[in-house]
Structure formats: structure tokens, C-alpha cells
Amino acid sequence: MKCISKLNKTDFIVLVVIVIIGLIHLPFPFDGDQAFFRLGALEMQQGKVLYRDFWDIKQPGIFCFYFLAGTLFGFDEIGIHIFELIYMVFFSIILLLTLKSYFRHQIIASLVPLLTVGVYYTVSGAWHLTQVEALVGFPLFICLWLTFKSFNNEGKQRFFLLLISGFLGGIVVLFKFILLLIVVALWLTIFMYSLVIKRHGIQKILLDTCLPIFIGIMLPLLVVASYFVWVNSFSIVYQTFFIYPPLIVTNTVFNKTNLISGIKWFLQSFYPLILMAGVAVYVSLYKSKNTLTLLLFVWCIFGLGIIILQRTALWQYHYLLLFVPIGILATKGLDVLWDYLKELRSSIPTILLIFLLFLPLSLTLIKKSATLVNNNFALTEDTRLQYQAVFRKKYPSIHFEANFISRFGSIAGDIYVAGDPSIYYLSGRSQATILRGWALEYFLSEQWSALINQLDSSKPPYIFIDYEPQAIIKENFPQMLEFVEQRYQMLHQSNNGIWYKIK
Structure with a gap:
């Protein structure tokens, strides 16, 4: 065959x-x-x-x-x-x-x-x-x-x-x-x-x-x-x-x-x-x-x-x-x-077809290539962040949130993020709970209760709640916000959300 x-x-x-x-x-x-x-x-x-x-x-x-x-x-x-x-x-x-x-x-x-x-x-x-x-x-x-x-x-x-x-x-x-x-x-x-x-x-x-x-x-x-x-x-x-x-x-x-x-x-x-x-x-x-x-x-x-x-x-x-x-x-x-x-006797229709087929894709690829060249091929940490910020506007602010709890004197340990998991990646920390803090809109009622129990058990030193997930939590399970306010104190508030530190 x-x-x-x-x-x-x-x-x-x-x-x-x-x-x-x-x-x-x-x-x-x-x-x-x-x-x-x-x-x-x-x-x-x-x-x-x-x-x-x-x-x-x-x-x-x-x-x-x-x-x-x-x-x-x-x-x-x-x-x-x-x-x-x-x-x-x-x-x-x-x-x-x-x-x-x-x-x-x-x-x-x-x-x-x-x-x-x-x-x-x-x-x-x-x-x-x-x-x-x-x-x-x-x-x-x-x-x-x-x-x-x-x-x-x-x-x-x-x-x-x-x-x-x-x-x-x-x-x-x-x-x-x-x-x-x-x-x-x-x-x-x-x-x-x-x-x-x-x-x-x-x-x-x-x-x-x-x-x-x-x-x-x-x-x-x-x-x-x-x-x-x-x-x-x-x-x-x-x-x-x-x-x-x-x-x-x-x-x-x-x-x-x-x-x-x-x-x-x-x-x-x-x-x-x-x-x-x-x-x-x-x-x-x-x-x-x-x-x-x-x-x-x-x-x-x-x-x-x-x-x-x-x-x-x-x-x-x-x-x-x-x-x-x-x-x-x-x-x-x-x-x-x-x-x-x-x-065809003329090559114009062929050229026109290729032009219409590849032009939109070519322009996108040229833009990506030019951005990489303009940022020195993203070879250093600074140039890479500049390159990445072009394709994800929120990335510098997420870097800021991750760096915030990595400063001198911060408490070691796993954290919980109700929001973008990129904060885990950029801060070098893991998730303190079994249940995620990402896509909370799909949580079932019993999962909310389980999440509070996991937070109570693991006692993460820091919790970050993004404003969008905060609205979801308030609508679906406000008891979680009450739990956080009782056990944690507000540490820092930014344009992305609120950092809490364990009392």
C-alpha cells in the first residue's frame, strides 16, 4: 500500500x-x-x-x-x-x-x-x-x-x-x-x-x-x-x-x-x-x-x-x-x-488572487515580526516584557501584582488568586487550594462551600481578588467575601483588584 x-x-x-x-x-x-x-x-x-x-x-x-x-x-x-x-x-x-x-x-x-x-x-x-x-x-x-x-x-x-x-x-x-x-x-x-x-x-x-x-x-x-x-x-x-x-x-x-x-x-x-x-x-x-x-x-x-x-x-x-x-x-x-x-493569457488574475488570499495574513505576520525586531528579539527580560505587552496589554499590570508580594519581608507560601492565574506564574507561587480561582462563573453551589473549607484549611498568607471575580463571588456566594474580611486584612488595592494578608 x-x-x-x-x-x-x-x-x-x-x-x-x-x-x-x-x-x-x-x-x-x-x-x-x-x-x-x-x-x-x-x-x-x-x-x-x-x-x-x-x-x-x-x-x-x-x-x-x-x-x-x-x-x-x-x-x-x-x-x-x-x-x-x-x-x-x-x-x-x-x-x-x-x-x-x-x-x-x-x-x-x-x-x-x-x-x-x-x-x-x-x-x-x-x-x-x-x-x-x-x-x-x-x-x-x-x-x-x-x-x-x-x-x-x-x-x-x-x-x-x-x-x-x-x-x-x-x-x-x-x-x-x-x-x-x-x-x-x-x-x-x-x-x-x-x-x-x-x-x-x-x-x-x-x-x-x-x-x-x-x-x-x-x-x-x-x-x-x-x-x-x-x-x-x-x-x-x-x-x-x-x-x-x-x-x-x-x-x-x-x-x-x-x-x-x-x-x-x-x-x-x-x-x-x-x-x-x-x-x-x-x-x-x-x-x-x-x-x-x-x-x-x-x-x-x-x-x-x-x-x-x-x-x-x-x-x-x-x-x-x-x-x-x-x-x-x-x-x-x-x-x-x-x-x-x-x-490565462494574463497573469493579473493570478496575482490578484494571491494578493487577496495572502494580504490580510501577511500584514498580521509582518506586524508581529516588526514588533519582535523593534524589541531586540525579546532576548532580555525587559525587552521580552515590552514585546509581550504589545500582544497582551494587561501583562505589565499583572507583573506588578505578582511582584508586589515578592518584595522583601513577604510571607512565604502558596497563595490564592480569584482571577488571572498568570499571577501564580509570574510570582513563582502555587495555588493553595484544590479548587481553582479561574472561571468562577462556572462554579456550582457545593464548590463554593468546599472552596471556603479549603481556604480555611490551607490558610494562604495572601489572597488576591480581581474586581470581576469579586462581582461573581458577591452574586453567587457572598459568604466567601465575609470569610476573607474576617480572616484577612486588606493589604493593597490596585486597578486590577485587592490583595489581602492573613491576620
């Missing part, structure tokens, strides 16, 4: 460009989510058990990614982003090796990493980098590709392809359970293909298709479940994944503001690729009935559905779930148009 091609010179040039684009983003600051993932990964590295000793509602995949990145390259912004760059370069190589036969023109095939990984880096800010939706594209693509290759194979080869596809599907689910909808949709296409096109019987489909997929997906899930059973934490993990999410959805409302903001960002960032992808879907799906195009289109449709289902969040970075299929389909659209463009 010939399914992987070799790299050519153009491919290597493209990979060099991807590396350069990625290097521009190495000094990017953490946003709150990234600082929180890093905090959880660091707690794991220090021997704590996820969910039992450090709680969050997200699945373990993202914390394991940060754990591996931090262990290899350091638990700071540079270390995490270096690992992500290696991850994305490897992903780019896989795209080049597996998709050669999908395109008619090899020069166009070489562009697929630029229109996927390159675009991801270009449109992403501090908030978007190393999010679940961005990282999951790699295993999800391999799952899709293996499913696609199994269409034209039988016997042991087909069984093995679907076994690995199932395994990668399990990895995807460990990043986010709701993504199971996408992998199931991909597998349903091969089920229908076997049933309708090849006219296989149900028993044969169950043995040749469903069995290897089931075995594959269960392997990583059973390994993770076994670990939490071994550390006596399975009950809290079960509650976190299956009991809390429906309750949170019931207690929160549809976020219309985030929906509008997310769609606006998505269209502004990806509209050139969406237009090109539309060409690919029309020509490659409706005219030539290409199966790989169908699978990529299924990914897009179910990905959009998953984004909408997360109606209480609908953050911009959720749309990064689509950067891989849209980028591949956009490359296919360019591949389709290439024949027509070559036949």
Missing part, C-alpha cells in the same frame, strides 16, 4: 518558513488559560494528582501536553511554545507526507502546511496559542487519514488502520470529550460506505470495522481510567466529567456576546481560506465525489456543531478546531483553480 510520499525541496523550504513563523511566537505571553494549564502541569510534575489535588473541569489531555512540554523545555512561556513549535512542525511534515496524492499539482501540495499551521500561528494571539482546539488538530487529522486509507483496504491491513484510527480517536477524546462527535461522524462514513457501497453484511462490518475502532479507542481511555483508580481518584474524575458539565450547562445561559465575537474573529481571520475551501467542496465533492474531501467537510460541519453546543462559552479559540480541515480544503481549492489560472 503506497500511502506516504517523500519530501521534495519545496517542502523543506515550506518547513523552514513554518519554523520561522513559529519562532516569532516563542516569547508570546501566557493568557489566563495557558497560565492555568501550566500551573496544573507543574502541580503534576511536583507529584500532585490531577482532579484530586488540583481540580479543573477540562479533560487531562491538555494538562499532559503542558506537563510534557514543561518537563522537556521548562515551565515557562518559551519552554511551552518551543514544544508546541516542534509539535506543529512534526504535524506539518505529516501533512506533506500524507496529502501528496490529494493534490494534482505538487507545488500546491507543498503549501498545505502554510495554509494550516502557518495560518494558525499567524491569526493566533496570546489567548489562542496552545489551546485544546489548536492542539487536537494533529491527532484528529491522523484519525481521519487512517479512516480514509481503510476505505480501499481489506483484511489485516484494514483492521490495523482502523485500530490505530480508534487509538488516535481516544487521544482526541482525552483532550475534550465532546470531540467524540467528530470522530464518530468520521467512522460512520466508513460504516455507511461498507454497508451501502460495498454491500457488506452487518456481521462483517461489526468485525472488520467496529471491533478494531472500539478496541483502539478504549486503549487510551482504559489506561487513564486505570491510573485514576490506582490513585483512588476515580470518583472525583467521574463527577468532573459526567456529573458537573450538565449541571453547569443548566445553571448558565447562552452567551450571545461571545457568539458574535467568535464568529467575527473567525470570519476576519479565515475568510480567504473559507472562500477557497468552498471551491474545493464544490468541485472535489459534488463533481468528483472525493472521499477525503467528504471526510474533511464532515469535520467542518460537526466541528461547527460542537462549537455551538458549547453555548455557555463560545470563545474565539474554539474556532481553531476548524483550522486544519479549512486549510487543507483551501489548498485543494487553489489546486483546482491552478489549471484555469495557468491557461
Whole structure:
């Protein structure tokens, strides 16, 4: 079975460009989510058990990614982003090796990493980098590709392809359970293909298709479940994944503001690729009935559905779930148009198309590059902070808050921050409680009571309450503010929030 091609010179040039684009983003600051993932990964590295000793509602995949990145390259912004760059370069190589036969023109095939990984880096800010939706594209693509290759194979080869596809599907689910909808949709296409096109019987489909997929997906899930059973934490993990999410959805409302903001960002960032992808879907799906195009289109449709289902969040970075299929389909659209463009007597339409496709992305990348150069490549602590402040305006003030409790004479120990976890990272301190101080709007009533008990038990020397979480606390559980006022004294008040010191 010939399914992987070799790299050519153009491919290597493209990979060099991807590396350069990625290097521009190495000094990017953490946003709150990234600082929180890093905090959880660091707690794991220090021997704590996820969910039992450090709680969050997200699945373990993202914390394991940060754990591996931090262990290899350091638990700071540079270390995490270096690992992500290696991850994305490897992903780019896989795209080049597996998709050669999908395109008619090899020069166009070489562009697929630029229109996927390159675009991801270009449109992403501090908030978007190393999010679940961005990282999951790699295993999800391999799952899709293996499913696609199994269409034209039988016997042991087909069984093995679907076994690995199932395994990668399990990895995807460990990043986010709701993504199971996408992998199931991909597998349903091969089920229908076997049933309708090849006219296989149900028993044969169950043995040749469903069995290897089931075995594959269960392997990583059973390994993770076994670990939490071994550390006596399975009950809290079960509650976190299956009991809390429906309750949170019931207690929160549809976020219309985030929906509008997310769609606006998505269209502004990806509209050139969406237009090109539309060409690919029309020509490659409706005219030539290409199966790989169908699978990529299924990914897009179910990905959009998953984004909408997360109606209480609908953050911009959720749309990064689509950067891989849209980028591949956009490359296919360019591949389709290439024949027509070559036949034109004038090169003006080609130049105009390239201009319209790449100009918005190029301007964004030029701005990022110029900012890095203007700040001496962010090589020192001062120049790095200046560079980071451009892409996260609040970063200098968060630095101030972190430095405030690191002054001479400060009390040592873990702290509690009701607000941005970047304060933990920048102050070099850990979280004193099991429950987080980030995204308090999703807390359930029993978690508020548990949080007070944890604060009472751990007695952190300092507590910081941001003004926005303060309003959430006042509305949902004012007893916490009463607890803080009884046990702590106000130490400092800034534009961000209030520092309290234990009495």
C-alpha cells in the first residue's frame, strides 16, 4: 500500500518558513488559560494528582501536553511554545507526507502546511496559542487519514488502520470529550460506505470495522481510567466529567456576546481560506465525489456543531478546531483553480488572487515580526516584557501584582488568586487550594462551600481578588467575601483588584 510520499525541496523550504513563523511566537505571553494549564502541569510534575489535588473541569489531555512540554523545555512561556513549535512542525511534515496524492499539482501540495499551521500561528494571539482546539488538530487529522486509507483496504491491513484510527480517536477524546462527535461522524462514513457501497453484511462490518475502532479507542481511555483508580481518584474524575458539565450547562445561559465575537474573529481571520475551501467542496465533492474531501467537510460541519453546543462559552479559540480541515480544503481549492489560472493569457488574475488570499495574513505576520525586531528579539527580560505587552496589554499590570508580594519581608507560601492565574506564574507561587480561582462563573453551589473549607484549611498568607471575580463571588456566594474580611486584612488595592494578608 503506497500511502506516504517523500519530501521534495519545496517542502523543506515550506518547513523552514513554518519554523520561522513559529519562532516569532516563542516569547508570546501566557493568557489566563495557558497560565492555568501550566500551573496544573507543574502541580503534576511536583507529584500532585490531577482532579484530586488540583481540580479543573477540562479533560487531562491538555494538562499532559503542558506537563510534557514543561518537563522537556521548562515551565515557562518559551519552554511551552518551543514544544508546541516542534509539535506543529512534526504535524506539518505529516501533512506533506500524507496529502501528496490529494493534490494534482505538487507545488500546491507543498503549501498545505502554510495554509494550516502557518495560518494558525499567524491569526493566533496570546489567548489562542496552545489551546485544546489548536492542539487536537494533529491527532484528529491522523484519525481521519487512517479512516480514509481503510476505505480501499481489506483484511489485516484494514483492521490495523482502523485500530490505530480508534487509538488516535481516544487521544482526541482525552483532550475534550465532546470531540467524540467528530470522530464518530468520521467512522460512520466508513460504516455507511461498507454497508451501502460495498454491500457488506452487518456481521462483517461489526468485525472488520467496529471491533478494531472500539478496541483502539478504549486503549487510551482504559489506561487513564486505570491510573485514576490506582490513585483512588476515580470518583472525583467521574463527577468532573459526567456529573458537573450538565449541571453547569443548566445553571448558565447562552452567551450571545461571545457568539458574535467568535464568529467575527473567525470570519476576519479565515475568510480567504473559507472562500477557497468552498471551491474545493464544490468541485472535489459534488463533481468528483472525493472521499477525503467528504471526510474533511464532515469535520467542518460537526466541528461547527460542537462549537455551538458549547453555548455557555463560545470563545474565539474554539474556532481553531476548524483550522486544519479549512486549510487543507483551501489548498485543494487553489489546486483546482491552478489549471484555469495557468491557461490565462494574463497573469493579473493570478496575482490578484494571491494578493487577496495572502494580504490580510501577511500584514498580521509582518506586524508581529516588526514588533519582535523593534524589541531586540525579546532576548532580555525587559525587552521580552515590552514585546509581550504589545500582544497582551494587561501583562505589565499583572507583573506588578505578582511582584508586589515578592518584595522583601513577604510571607512565604502558596497563595490564592480569584482571577488571572498568570499571577501564580509570574510570582513563582502555587495555588493553595484544590479548587481553582479561574472561571468562577462556572462554579456550582457545593464548590463554593468546599472552596471556603479549603481556604480555611490551607490558610494562604495572601489572597488576591480581581474586581470581576469579586462581582461573581458577591452574586453567587457572598459568604466567601465575609470569610476573607474576617480572616484577612486588606493589604493593597490596585486597578486590577485587592490583595489581602492573613491576620
